[in-house]
Amino acid sequence: MNKTFYGITIIILLLLSNNAIAQSQRILTLEQSIEIAKQNSPLARAANFSIISAKWRYKSFRADLLPSLTLGGDAPNYNKSIFSNVQDDGTVTFSSRTQSEASVDLSVQQNILPTGGNLSLSSGITRLGIFAGENTYLWQSTPLVASIRQPLFQFNNLKWRNKIEPLRYQIAQKQYVEDMEDLAFNTTQSFFDFLLAKINIEVAEFNVTVNDSIYNISQGRYQVGSIAENDLLQSELALRNAETSLTTSRLNFQRAEENFKALLGIPDNVSIEVSAPEEAPILDIDVDKALELAQENNSTSLEFELNEIQANQAYDQARKQAGFSATIQASYGLNQTADSFDRLYEDPQNRQFFTLGFDIPIFNWGKNTAEIQAARNQQVSTANTIEYQKLQFDLNVRSTVREFSQLRSQVGLAEISDEIAERRYEVAKNRYLIGKIDITNLFIAQNEKDSARRSYIQSLRNYWTGYYNLRRLTLYDFEANAPIVLDTDL
Secondary structure (H helix, E strand, C coil): CHHHHHHHHHHHHHHHCCCHHHCCEECHHHHHHHHHHHHHCCHHHHHHHHHHHHHHHHHHHHCCCCCCCEEEEEEEEEEEEEEECCCCCCCCCEEEEEEEEEEEEEEEEEEECCEEHHHHHHHHEEEEEEEEEEEEEEEEEEEEEEEEEEEECCHHHHHHHHHHHHHHHHHHHEEEEHHHHHHHHHHHHHHHHHHHHHHHHHHHHHHHHHHHHHHHHHHHHHCCCCCCCHHHHHHHHHHHHHHHHHHHHHHHHHHHHHHHHHHHCCCCCEEECCCCCCCCCCCCCCCCHHHHHHHCCHHHHHHHHHHHHHHHHHHHHHHHHHHCCEEEEEEEEEEEEEEEECCCCCEEEEEEEEEEEEEEEEEECCCHHHHHHHHHHHHHHHHHHHHHHHHHHHHHHHHHHHHHHHHHHHHHHHHHHHHHHHHHEEEEEHHHHHCCCHHHHHHHHHHHHHHHHHHHHHHHHHHHHHHHHHHHHHCCCCCEEEEEECCCCC
């Protein structure tokens, strides 16, 4: 609740007034950026609608297991026609008829999960109107009819759906959490792309200023003959390269800023800045523990199970459709006819119906055998594919944990290198100004300073993207030491 409120507060501050926001600048941290993305990003909204859709699909399946009430019938239909009538002596005469018929039926149906059958109770009434001279109306009623339809030795689709649909809903719930972690991962990448583009502009602007000063100094020294023309040209070339780099950096910054705003759902006219994380937490993550969490929490494990069930379903369907099958249909109830509605329900008569239909395949050129063998081999193929995919998933988790354990130390080393390179450049610049080193060594120190700064930002990027990649694999918050759980009842 605190994080959600925090994210909403940030969004309100950002969107309060387009003009006011355009004039002020907001500085976002990585955590704030992720919270804004989860609340406001188009990808977050897509994930929300996806889990809502999955919830309604699951509710639709659950409704198939419950009784359903249906009201049906025919509105009064009118029929005026001429028809042929065969007499007892074999002659044919033509007669005309004019009639109407109306009916209404109320039924309750219940699917039988274990057997795949269907049980129903119904009640209905029909009125037949005959228009010939004096109008005549006849009534028919079925006060209550109980019916059953039971397939024998046939594929039970409802039973398989009862295995598959709950699993699909579980996968959708986990995928929703994974989608949010994917969004955090993508936001982290875009955040550091934006930050690195900002650093590149700062470096390029600094280099243009410094190289312009160095070029002016070099011109003075060249005029008094203290440096060669080659050194003067080298300083001028460095200035032009710095100016070109600044132009390129500005274009890259604009592109990175637009991508970052689009991902977070922030309007283009909102001015924002980002600040680098102050630290990279030291996390001791056990490889086996992370693998256990990934196998337990990640939707991939459930997808393996779903694929296996679907392969078994296809094999069972092929076997059942290729063999002997039968269907029993039976009904028992009451019915009655009358020439007036008042006597329609007097002394109702029994009504029975029973039929046994069967289907025995005899010869179809081996089609059934081929279908069974195809499904069986696909079942075996799926089992082997799942086994390999499980191995690859486990290796991916182990590799991610091992790589992450090295990223924290790389951040520390990159930070030290950045500080050293910065001090070395200051020393080199001061020595050049007093004529103790040549311009080549100054530019070497400058390039090393720029490279060290970029390497530090890149190491931070690798650490945080590695962290959120590990979170989306395991669905576990290692800082809070708790599973990542989101409300999927949207």
